[in-house]
Amino acid sequence: MSPELFIKTPNLTYPVFVQRGIRRRLGNLIGELGTFEGMVVITDRTVAGHHFASIEGVLPPPAHFIVIPEGEASKSLGEYERVMGELLQKKLGRDFLLVAFGGGVVGDLAGYIAATYKRGVPYLQLPTTLLAQVDSSVGGKVGINHPLGKNLIGALYHPKAVVIDPEFLLTLPRREVISGFAEVVKCAFLKKDGFFAGLKRQLPKFLDGDWSGIEDIILHALLVKAELVEQDEEDRSVRHYLNLGHTFGHALEQATGFSTLRHGEAVILGMASAFQAALFSGRIVKEECEEALALLEILGNEISVPKVDLSSVLKGMEVDKKRKKDALVFVLPISIGAVEIVEHLDEKVIRDSLNFALNWAMGLKTKPVRSGKVEK
Ligand SMILES: NC(=O)c1ccc[n+]([C@@H]2O[C@H](COP(=O)([O-])OP(=O)(O)OC[C@H]3O[C@@H](n4cnc5c(N)ncnc54)[C@H](O)[C@@H]3O)[C@@H](O)[C@H]2O)c1
Numbered sequence: 001m002s003p004e005l006f007i008k009t010p011n012l013t014y015p016v017f018v019q020r021g022i023r024r025r026l027g028n029l030i031g032e033l034g035t036f037e038g039m040v041v042i043t044d045r046t047v048a049g050h051h052f053a054s055i056e057g058v059l060p061p062p063a064h065f066i067v068i069p070e071g072e073a074s075k076s077l078g079e080y081e082r083v084m085g086e087l088l089q090k091k092l093g094r095d096f097l098l099v100a101f102g103g104g105v106v107g108d109l110a111g112y113i114a115a116t117y118k119r120g121v122p123y124l125q126l127p128t129t130l131l132a133q134v135d136s137s138v139g140g141k142v143g144i145n146h147p148l149g150k151n152l153i154g155a156l157y158h159p160k161a162v163v164i165d166p167e168f169l170l171t172l173p174r175r176e177v178i179s180g181f182a183e184v185v186k187c188a189f190l191k192k193d194g195f196f197a198g199l200k201r202q203l204p205k206f207l208d209g210d211w212s213g214i215e216d217i218i219l220h221a222l223l224v225k226a227e228l229v230e231q232d233e234e235d236r237s238v239r240h241y242l243n244l245g246h247t248f249g250h251a252l253e254q255a256t257g258f259s260t261l262r263h264g265e266a267v268i269l270g271m272a273s274a275f276q277a278a279l280f281s282g283r284i285v286k287e288e289c290e291e292a293l294a295l296l297e298i299l300g301n302e303i304s305v306p307k308v309d310l311s312s313v314l315k316g317m318e319v320d321k322k323r324k325k326d327a328l329v330f331v332l333p334i335s336i337g338a339v340e341i342v343e344h345l346d347e348k349v350i351r352d353s354l355n356f357a358l359n360w361a362m363g364l365k366t367k368p369v370r371s372g373k374v375e376k
């Protein structure tokens with residue numbers, strides 16, 4: 001079985017397989033990766049309910065399953081301790097393979113457990129959400145949340161391999177599909193390689209439930225991420241580009257308590273804000289900004305926009321800035337397919353851009369034509 005792409009870092013290289021139905025050959029594939037003394041699969045209740053049966057029979061024995069509650073709350077110190085306890089009680093050494101079977105929550109928690117169980121065991125990412133398939137399963141960032149903030153405890157620890165079966169997506173709820181496509185669209189904004197045009201053509205079809213050709217889209221998004229991770233594994237320079245829409249998005253997630261918006265929904269609003277901020281600050285021409293918004297509109301149309309108090313969003317950004325003892329870094333587009341890192345953005349531009357994006361998303365359901373104006 002030949003991998004579709006390799007992720008190369010200064011110290012290691014690992015394969016990413018993208019293929020419909022590949023889960024049925026998981027046993028063979030694991031056999032090709034090495035010899036392991038058993039498997040431990042970590043998954044969540046929802047994924048177990050839908051897909052447990054489809055992988056249970058193909059894993060080489062002995063396979064243990066650990067099921068966590070679904071949702072962001074499982075990326076916690078409490079759940080970390082509980083799962084660690086289960087592993088230790090099984091008296092497992094360091095030669096088993098841990099399989100992260102689920103969305104980004106399972107991937108981040110299981111990956112962090114793999115990084116830290118007896119100073120590290122090999123693991124495999126078997127992502128089941130679109131977001132995890134195009135983003136979180138690749139790149140080695142693993143971790144959990146702390147009451148003081150998201151992803152504050154973590155490691156850079158790459159899997160042995162990433163195995164992507166797009167058939168898992170067939171059971172994904174609509175909001176998770178939209179959320180995953182946010183990260184796909186983000187990748188299309190990062191490189192001038194025809195991805196944007198292809199996605200514009202195909203996105204409506206996927207949202208209508210026709211998943212044919214999704215493998216190519218997943219692969220394309222991963223290629224964009226892989227290139228940036230390879231150049232900057234430790235996230236000190238160009239890997240930041242993957243944060244397009246995330247500074248605004250994170251602030252919106254924070255101000256709405258992290259449970260109102262799905263991460264990708266916040267990123268959609270964040271990208272609309274970023275394009276508008278680029279327009280306001282003279283970085284991008286109006287036509288390209290509108291073209292970008294037209295693609296985002298297909299996703300933005302589906303968001304139930306929560307009531308947001310802009311002052312608390314800005315206050316949250318200020319607190320973040322102080323906590324990091326650093327400037328807030330924005331990734332802003334300079335055209336479709338190219339971005340730049342901006343460290344100082346005028347507060348009025350930030351406020352007006354967020355305001356624009358929220359009004360834009362709220363107006364999508366009622367207004368077929370965008371006004372393009374900022375409402376004050
Ligand atoms: N490590 C990274 O580089 C990175 C990058 C982006 C996001 N993340 C993290 O990823 C997390 C979000 O990931 P997510 O959006 O996948 O959320 P998630 O893991 O919470 O999954 C979303 C929901 O979909 C369900 N689900 C998963 N697969 C399913 C399937 N095939 N069918 C039906 N339901 C399914 C889950 O049970 C859950 O309820 C966040 O914690 C975020 O911080 C990490």
Ligand SMILES: [Zn+2]
Pocket residue numbers: 183246263267
């Ligand atoms: Zn993201």
